[in-house]
Amino acid sequence: MLDEDELISLEIDERCIRILLALSKIYKARGFVEIKSAHISGVSYDNIGDEGLEWLRSIRGKVRVETTLNPAGMDLERWKEMGISEKFYRKQMEIIEVFKKMGAKISLTCTPYYLRPPKFGDHLAWAESSAIVYSNSVIGARTNRESGISALASAISGVTPYYGLHLKDLRAPTVTVKASGDPSAVGYRAGIELPGEIPYFVFDKRVPLDELKLLSASIAATGNVAMFHVEGLTPEYKDFDVPKEVLEIEGKIEKDCYADLIAIGCPHCSKDELETILKLLDGRKVKRELWIFTSRRVAEEAERIVVELEKLGAKIFRDTCMVVSPATEKFRCVMVNSGKALEYLPKKRKVDVSFGNLKKCIEVALS
Numbered sequence: 001m002l003d004e005d006e007l008i009s010l011e012i013d014e015r016c017i018r019i020l021l022a023l024s025k026i027y028k029a030r031g032f033v034e035i036k037s038a039h040i041s042g043v044s045y046d047n048i049g050d051e052g053l054e055w056l057r058s059i060r061g062k063v064r065v066e067t068t069l070n071p072a073g074m075d076l077e078r079w080k081e082m083g084i085s086e087k088f089y090r091k092q093m094e095i096i097e098v099f100k101k102m103g104a105k106i107s108l109t110c111t112p113y114y115l116r117p118p119k120f121g122d123h124l125a126w127a128e129s130s131a132i133v134y135s136n137s138v139i140g141a142r143t144n145r146e147s148g149i150s151a152l153a154s155a156i157s158g159v160t161p162y163y164g165l166h167l168k169d170l171r172a173p174t175v176t177v178k179a180s181g182d183p184s185a186v187g188y189r190a191g192i193e194l195p196g197e198i199p200y201f202v203f204d205k206r207v208p209l210d211e212l213k214l215l216s217a218s219i220a221a222t223g224n225v226a227m228f229h230v231e232g233l234t235p236e237y238k239d240f241d242v243p244k245e246v247l248e249i250e251g252k253i254e255k256d257c258y259a260d261l262i263a264i265g266c267p268h269c270s271k272d273e274l275e276t277i278l279k280l281l282d283g284r285k286v287k288r289e290l291w292i293f294t295s296r297r298v299a300e301e302a303e304r305i306v307v308e309l310e311k312l313g314a315k316i317f318r319d320t321c322m323v324v325s326p327a328t329e330k331f332r333c334v335m336v337n338s339g340k341a342l343e344y345l346p347k348k349r350k351v352d353v354s355f356g357n358l359k360k361c362i363e364v365a366l367s
Helices: 004-008 014-026 045-058 086-102 129-139 148-157 183-193 209-223 271-281 296-301 303-311 326-330 339-348 358-366
Strands: 032-034 037-040 066-069 124-126 159-161 175-181 199-203 246-251 261-269 289-294 315-318 333-336 352-355
Touching: 004 014, 004 032, 014 148, 014 159, 037 148, 045 086, 124 129, 124 148, 129 209, 129 261, 148 159, 175 183, 183 199, 183 209, 183 246, 183 339, 209 261, 209 339, 261 271, 261 339, 261 358, 271 289, 271 296, 271 303, 271 358, 296 303, 296 315, 303 315, 333 339, 333 358, 339 352
Parallel strands: 037 066, 037 124, 175 199, 175 246, 261 289, 261 333, 289 315, 333 352
Antiparallel strands: 032 159
């Protein structure tokens, strides 16, 4: 732990210190806690533009902890295939170079826990909403909902204000949710109905890790939620009293249009998900455009699967996703299995969206 004077004494960019001091004052933090890693959002040129790029260039110093980056606005190698312009490519690469000089890992993924998973109880400063919820809930690490700027300040200082979900007593559930149906849809509806809460989910079936990931993404997107518990599954569910207030949520979303793109991987696909998609295709070639997003690391580890998927007509893109890349704007309707994409694509990319689980998405891609 560091106090305010110790933070000020650090030889780092003064703006980073001011950011952390301001957050500490606003949230009445109990000092500053050392972090194991930072994860920075706001990496896509589409998100930060020229002003964000200039601000990044002005920051002095290198990161003090392992620092990973959120997706960029394009696949760094297949950007032309995505329809990205030369200008966008150059600007995006300038952003990448700035982060590289700072010492950040050019991970370009919203699933940093696949690269080097944090441990239970680790303090983090992460700024990707889905990863924040997943790390707090499924892993039991500790991070508040950071912005890209505050996460960068923590990466350079090695500390974050000690408040909120870094404190055990503030990680307690606030409402019980009896849930059924698609977990991503459950998260989507729970975020709308329970904004800012910490739900204690009681599912009618066991939920796999990849579906907990989708739940994490959707509940963060619609409800500004940073953590949940799942009875019998997540590591801290026994640590608190079960809330007496009970709500029932059925994971069902009726949202449909004729999809000219099926987009999977928000958050980025795991190796298991890639394998599941391959099994669902069952040797059949897709008839509609099927884009699958994953990290470069996972794609390398699943090289055989990736090759087989692309033989069947799927396109596997690394480094980016359907939301932060302008590439999806050329489509009229995008079908997704992600509540986060369902929430953001119409707002960010101005496209219609259709929703279904993974099996349904692949059925549509084959039709």
